Amino acid sequence: MAMDEVTAQGPPVEPRARGRTYATRKRQTPLWLLAPGGIYLMIFLIIPMVLLVFTSLESGGAFSGRFYFNWDFANYTDQIVQYKTQLLRSVEYSVIVTVACLLLAYPMTYWIAFYAGRWKSSVLLLILLPFFVSFVIRTIQWRFLLADSGIIFGPLKNWGLLPDNFRVLATPFAVVAGITYNFLPFTALPLYVALERIDKGLVEAAKDLYSSRWKAFLYVVWPLSLPGVFAAFLLTFVPATGDYVNASILGGPGTTMIGNIIQEKFLVELNYPEAAAMSVILMLAMLVLASIYARILGTEDDALTAAI
Amino acid sequence: MYYPSLKEFKDETGIDVNYEAVIQSNEEFFGKIQPQLSAGDSTGWDIIVITNGRQFNVLTGNDWVYKLDTTKRPNFDENATDFARDPSYDQGNVYAMPWQGGFTGIGYDKTKVNGEITKMDDLANPDKVGTKSVGMIKADMPDFVMINLGIDPTTSGPDEWKEAAAWLTKQRDSGTVRQYYDQGYIDDFVAGNTTATMAWSGDVLYYKVWSGYSDFEFLTPENGAMMWQDNMLVPVGAQNPVGAMMTMDWYYKPKIATMVTEWVLYLSPCGGVLDNIRADAAAAEDQNYKGYANKLAQTADSPYAFPDDALLAQAKFGTNITSDAQAEEWDSIFLPITQQ
Numbered sequence: 030m031a032m033d034e035v036t037a038q039g040p041p042v043e044p045r046a047r048g049r050t051y052a053t054r055k056r057q058t059p060l061w062l063l064a065p066g067g068i069y070l071m072i073f074l075i076i077p078m079v080l081l082v083f084t085s086l087e088s089g090g091a092f093s094g095r096f097y098f099n100w101d102f103a104n105y106t107d108q109i110v111q112y113k114t115q116l117l118r119s120v121e122y123s124v125i126v127t128v129a130c131l132l133l134a135y136p137m138t139y140w141i142a143f144y145a146g147r148w149k150s151s152v153l154l155l156i157l158l159p160f161f162v163s164f165v166i167r168t169i170q171w172r173f174l175l176a177d178s179g180i181i182f183g184p185l186k187n188w189g190l191l192p193d194n195f196r197v198l199a200t201p202f203a204v205v206a207g208i209t210y211n212f213l214p215f216t217a218l219p220l221y222v223a224l225e226r227i228d229k230g231l232v233e234a235a236k237d238l239y240s241s242r243w244k245a246f247l248y249v250v251w252p253l254s255l256p257g258v259f260a261a262f263l264l265t266f267v268p269a270t271g272d273y274v275n276a277s278i279l280g281g282p283g284t285t286m287i288g289n290i291i292q293e294k295f296l297v298e299l300n301y302p303e304a305a306a307m308s309v310i311l312m313l314a315m316l317v318l319a320s321i322y323a324r325i326l327g328t329e330d331d332a333l334t335a336a337i
Numbered sequence: 338m339y340y341p342s343l344k345e346f347k348d349e350t351g352i353d354v355n356y357e358a359v360i361q362s363n364e365e366f367f368g369k370i371q372p373q374l375s376a377g378d379s380t381g382w383d384i385i386v387i388t389n390g391r392q393f394n395v396l397t398g399n400d401w402v403y404k405l406d407t408t409k410r411p412n413f414d415e416n417a418t419d420f421a422r423d424p425s426y427d428q429g430n431v432y433a434m435p436w437q438g439g440f441t442g443i444g445y446d447k448t449k450v451n452g453e454i455t456k457m458d459d460l461a462n463p464d465k466v467g468t469k470s471v472g473m474i475k476a477d478m479p480d481f482v483m484i485n486l487g488i489d490p491t492t493s494g495p496d497e498w499k500e501a502a503a504w505l506t507k508q509r510d511s512g513t514v515r516q517y518y519d520q521g522y523i524d525d526f527v528a529g530n531t532t533a534t535m536a537w538s539g540d541v542l543y544y545k546v547w548s549g550y551s552d553f554e555f556l557t558p559e560n561g562a563m564m565w566q567d568n569m570l571v572p573v574g575a576q577n578p579v580g581a582m583m584t585m586d587w588y589y590k591p592k593i594a595t596m597v598t599e600w601v602l603y604l605s606p607c608g609g610v611l612d613n614i615r616a617d618a619a620a621a622e623d624q625n626y627k628g629y630a631n632k633l634a635q636t637a638d639s640p641y642a643f644p645d646d647a648l649l650a651q652a653k654f655g656t657n658i659t660s661d662a663q664a665e666e667w668d669s670i671f672l673p674i675t676q677q
Contacts (some may be wrong), residue, residue, distance in 0.1 A: 089661075090660075090661025090664065090665070091371070091391075091395045091661065091664070092394070092395055092398055092399075092659065092660050092661045092664065093661055094375060094395075094398075094399040095375060112676075115676065172524070172525075172528070173528070176528040176529065176530055177528075177529060177530045178528075178529045179528065194467070194468065196469065196530075198530060199469055199515050199516055199530075277519070278521075280516070281469065281514070281515055281516045282509055282514050282515075282516070282517065282675070282677050283677045285675070285676050285677055289676070290676060293672065293676070295368060296364040296365055296367075296368045297364050297475075297476075297668075297672075298664070298668050298672070299367075299368075299371070299391075299392075299395070299664075300665075300668075
């Protein structure tokens with residue numbers, strides 16, 4: 030959207046030679062503005078992606094010291110069959126995480142956007158505060174907090190409030206809860222941006238027209254916040270599906286996610302082609318799911334970019 | 338960090354060694370240096386330490402590590418223990434000299450298990466160890482199981498691997514397993530989340546001797562002990578291979594090796610360490626450092642830091658995978674157990 034404005038709102042072309050160079054320069058401006066980010070993405074996103082796809086079609090092994098390209102599509106078909114369970118589980122966990130994050134973050138950001146007043150920045154800072162500590166360290170701290178006889182469950186068990194064999198760690202719940210915690214800020218920030226932009230006058234107008242609070246929310250606030258919901262969904266759902274840290278630190282047998290499989294293929298099996306194929310499959314699956322979601326939600330592009 | 342053994346090395350040779358404890362696991366570290374090695378670039382390291390196993394074999398098989406000058410290691414020639422010399426995975430110590438070794442056995446907390454733990458099957462018995470309370474070390478468990486089923490991993494093949502996989506599946510279905518660990522099994526054990534765990538000898542010993550966890554026990558199960566060694570290698574492209582070689586040989590001086598063992602409590606590849614520790618314990622006793630003397634005495638008395646011949650005869654190294662086909666077969670048998 031920002032780019033459109035630059036080109037569309039340019040002043041009328043000025044006369045003759047000087048004008049032409051000016052016009053040319055004017056046309057080139059967006060290109061120059063795009064260049065640094067574009068080049069950066071080209072080098073660190075596009076080229077590695079191409080290499081990833083290339084690797085995913087290779088054969089060979091670590092012991093032979095090299096891999097060679099031979100259009101080995103079996104890397105893809107084998108993986109889908111073999112790791113269907115983990116792929117589905119990752120999507121399942123991620124859906125639960127995303128819904129949980131939205132349910133937790135929406136009321137919170139709604140309050141900040143509408144009622145926090147001069148405390149807005151301070152409260153936002155509180156949401157961002159966990160980012161000051163490394164993701165992995167926070168997750169490891171969870172293991173400390175939730176230890177079977179740790180500082181939370183130890184006393185509860187001693188007082189007889191929990192059975193002795195009660196535990197949270199090494200269960201699917203721990204993994205889902207851990208990812209939810211870790212991704213909550215990713216959900217909260219886009220939601221906040223969308224809610225913050227809503228003109229509070231609209232809610233008053235709805236009330237003036239005899240709308241109840243609930244209906245004002247349902248017909249005014251909620252539709253206007255949808256771009257934020259969509260952005261929050263993308264920023265949470267996509268990385269959460271590929272997460273492997275929570276499953277490996279907080280999980281147990283039966284909580285393996287697709288990210289763990291990819292990690293093991295890369296580092297333990299040293300099977301780079303299959304690991305790359307798995308990564309491509311995951312990316313494509315995310316792309317398809319996100320597109321379906323976009324179609325269902327019917328979010329328009331400019332609303333999405335505005336929210337992001 | 339201050340490393341007394343390296344300071345003495347510098348004082349004697351003038352070579353400054355920059356020691357960094359950056360290797361979290363063989364897999365992860367290998368993953369980092371593999372792209373450089375396969376592209377023919379230097380890794381930036383003069384010495385790396387890798388456990389015997391797949392990554393070690395890929396490094397030696399592809400000539401990504403230099404062959405050592407076997408004539409230039411007088412301390413090693415004089416003092417290396419029998420198990421450090423000529424191991425099955427590196428005959429003639431052509432590529433590597435062991436740094437430290439250890440046993441993979443069972444660690445358990447006496448107060449948290451029912452009865453005594455003596456054999457591997459106890460780890461699959463919920464009545465003894467409880468449910469969801471056993472830690473398993475992913476990389477070691479196939480060999481650990483094979484050895485305890487009476488199979489020598491060094492001569493094993495797919496049929497034996499499947500036997501081990503069957504035991505592991507049975508164990509998983511028994512409900513005792515809490516987690517399959519890459520690293521970090523010891524944290525869950527110390528936190529009390531696991532009652533019994535596959536464990537490396539030095540880790541459990543360290544907590545018992547130095548951190549006061551007197552209820553911790555370590556043992557190698559009655560059917561066999563799994564042994565491993567972390568090996569010093571010189572990667573191709575090393576800047577100072579001669580200095581590397583001197584450093585490696587330095588740790589085969591009993592006095593220097595003693596410093597390391599007193600700190601890490603693992604299996605020293607250098608002979609003469611036990612006598613030195615006993616002497617240090619006596620000296621500490623004389624100077625009235627009772628606590629320290631006691632800790633040193635416990636280290637010296639540990640059968641896993643200083644194994645007798647019977648234990649060594651029973652101990653075996655893990656499977657020596659040397660080809661992609663073998664590796665693929667192995668992975669297809671064992672990975673599905675943990676990747677549930």
